[in-house]
Amino acid sequence: MATIKDVARVAGVSTATVSRVVHNGGQVGDACRARVKKVIAELGYRPNTNARALVSKKSDTLGVVTPRLSMTFFGTLAAGVENAARENSYKLLMSNSLYETETELEAIESLREHSCNAIILHSEYSDEKTLQELARQVPGLVLINRFLPSMANRCVWLDNVAGGKKITEYLIERGHKQFAVVTSVYQNNDPQSRLTGVKEALKNAGLKMPANNIVESTANMRGGEEAVQELLKRGAKFTAVVAYNDLMAVGAMNALQDAGIRVPEDVSVVGFDDLYITRACRPKLTTMSYPIEEMANYAAKLAIDLSTNPSNVQNRTHLFMPELIERNSVADIS
């Protein structure tokens, strides 16, 4: 691979001039610039990223840490980041944290060794103190899907409470009065927040939900199935089930149907996230959107901005709203 020296030699200029041309620095004569550009093209010269990062202490690289890339949700997140990265000619450095604080911290350290100073972190575990300290050291660190009041302006997150509330109100409008909730023991606050939203909506409408009608399980299809089986075993009465996410909702629908209960004729089911799967199941699932790709894109731009220009931190947080996606898993009962 041609180096800057090769270009300088062939073009008969100094390496400093080549560097200026590469960076579109204004201070180069037209003739000279043209000549250098020509040589660059001829030699197929491309600057060595590592050398550049070494001296400039930044690498035009965006680091992303998520729990597990193989999960659709995080793949989509990564895609959103990738998009923003490409638009800004940044590269993408990825790590899985595997839901472990230690791996997560290690990943971030390793990112820093790469002079990667724009970082998107989907952290579930690490405590607030650690994160605050990290944020202080890395101005381009942005948290996604988590809200920490002490660093609100570095958080890009979704209003889960509003989401839970909205979809419950939708169900109430359609005449539902007896609810069941299939929630999860997930590591972060999301299940709790969504449940809070559900309860708020119920309360506002003067509706009661027996504690018996809330079941906790793992946040996947199997968990949704088991939760409904438990509900049925308990003899709970309900015409609508609000699931923590789409995966659990699909599991719930399957368990319902297996028990000879029709969806949505007998019982309506709603999810949350709007994964691809919502269009594959039958009936198609009514759910709340989680614009994670858009959010990730936004977070990436924010991270790049902050890493370039730390003083741009504004005194505000970055909150996204989920939206209702109507499909066929909810029936009117009037």
Add this chain to the structure above:
Amino acid sequence: MATIKDVARVAGVSTATVSRVVHNGGQVGDACRARVKKVIAELGYRPNTNARALVSKKSDTLGVVTPRLSMTFFGTLAAGVENAARENSYKLLMSNSLYETETELEAIESLREHSCNAIILHSEYSDEKTLQELARQVPGLVLINRFLPSMANRCVWLDNVAGGKKITEYLIERGHKQFAVVTSVYQNNDPQSRLTGVKEALKNAGLKMPANNIVESTANMRGGEEAVQELLKRGAKFTAVVAYNDLMAVGAMNALQDAGIRVPEDVSVVGFDDLYITRACRPKLTTMSYPIEEMANYAAKLAIDLSTNPSNVQNRTHLFMPELIERNSVADIS
């Protein structure tokens, strides 16, 4: 961040010694080694990756180029690579090629600028010549999901012909005689290969399939639906439909059911890939596994090995076999 010089100064040794300790090079006295290690820990020293890459011309970074990270399939691929990367203390550099040759080539160039000499490439478009030349220049380049005879030993791929054949034989064993195929106009050879397998199995069993019973469409759910609608419009007769992939199969099932045709009682449906979705749809889909995570893991190890030790290229290719996954979308008709 502490540098190697800081460590050397505090420990009262030269930077060369520190470097040796960091690399576990044997040639250091025990006392000296212990002292240096202590200082490293105290200072929280971590070697700068860029400086290291600059001088050693390698970066302990694994590059991955796939069409689009947000698609489950590629997310899973990336996860397999990530796993191998972590095990070898490699970092992961990701790029989307967006199904475009130019972006793909650009991504690879950019990877090389990073001194990233182990590369996993899922390429659909780039022509053989280009790829061959690339492979010559980058000993650690491995192709995944594509077979190029001229560089067979650098290809990690799946036997799609065998897959198509196997699942068709399974259907034949269950008494099916009238087949329909929902295939795709996908950019690579996979649809063609799978179709070849289907035809082989049919031929071996002395079965005929009218040309009318093969419909081509896009490789997603919508495509599967449309294909079945077309089949129905043509008045094609069949008891089994073999879809190019799971997405099309789910679409096919939906279209069938919408038309009042029961799956699998009236018509059996099979897919390919074994995506998560196969467990969400009703009935659960019988399909062929595509062990992409395992393959990606293997490919990553191969790439790392070859980049470290180019002479390890063996005169063989790396072929994986799909396996039948029995679920509930196929009925016996006897």
Add this chain to the structure above:
DNA sequence: TTGAAAGCGCTAACAA
């Protein structure tokens, strides 16, 4: 407008 030169943090040949 252009060039000379120092140095980013590290590795590795060579010397001691």
Add this chain to the structure above:
DNA sequence: TTGTTAGCGCTTTCAA
């Protein structure tokens, strides 16, 4: 066993 030294390819200040 340990240190000295010369770069790796690039940016950037300072001087011309």
